[in-house]
Amino acid sequence: MTLRLRTDRLLLRPVDEDDLDVLLAIRNAPDVVATTSTGEPLPRKRMADQLSRRCKSWREQGLGSWLVLLEGDPVAYVEVAPIGEGSGVDPEAIEVGVVVHPDHWGKGMALEAGLAAARDIVDRLGLDRVYAGVDPDNEKSLRALAKVPGVRRLDDELYEVTAEALHRAGSPLSALPGQDMPPP
Template sequence: MTLRLTTDRLVLRPVLAGDLDVLLAIRNAPAVVPTTGTGEALPRERMAERLARRLASWRDHGVGSWLVLHEGEPVALVEVAPIGEGSGVDPDVLEIGVVVHPDHWGSGFAVEAGLAAARDLFGRGGHERVVIGVDPDNTRSMGALAKVPGVRRLDADLYELTAAALADHPA
């Protein structure tokens, strides 16, 4: 049986090796590119490297990034990966980031998919917390983050969601 998460409107499934083109289409959509940390399109080779790391994470740790489907069509990506060095928090803590294709901006998919992934990490994954990095100038992302129940600001662009805080706000 394939792991899937479902919400009222969405299906999340682990990213697969064959998803490279759809991930690039979401991440490199012209309206998305300026909202990324680099402000540049991600080259195919770099996305292929990221995808390989996400596949290894699923294989080695049982957690990873999700492709988000609405009515069977890909609409978003939920990235799940260790935050790494330089963030000011434990580099092994998982960071969640949601990238929604601009055709679906304003739909609420970012919050819905992000919360589904977080609940999975807290439940099945056994994690106690995740972090969310958001550029404070990205008004769409800040608006979505404001709808996440129990989220706590750590610094100018880093937020934390704990299993305990989310448990106070059932799905």
């Protein structure tokens, strides 16, 4: 059975090794690059290494990055991974981040996909909260994050949303995670 999440408009499926070019096209779109802390495209080798780790994470831990599809076409991806050292919270806590191709900015896809992934991860793994790190200069991401129910700012770049807040807001999912679902 393949894990897939479906919202009203979107299908999220785990990334796989064949997604390298798609992820690069989304991440290295010039408008996306301009929102990154480096302001530089991500090298192919580095994205390939990241993708390999993401696929391994799905196999070994049951969590990882999602490719987001709209009417069968990739439009975004959602990162789901341990937050790591230096965040001020448990390094094993889970961080959720969304990268949307600029052709689809302003359509609520980051919020929709991010909420779906966050709700899935708190439900499947029994977590009590997830985190998001956002550069304080990334106004588009900050506007999307402000719409997340119950989001709490912890510092200049770190935000938290509890499982309780996600459940109060209702699920953005129209089908249960863990079911095999055909593409929309």
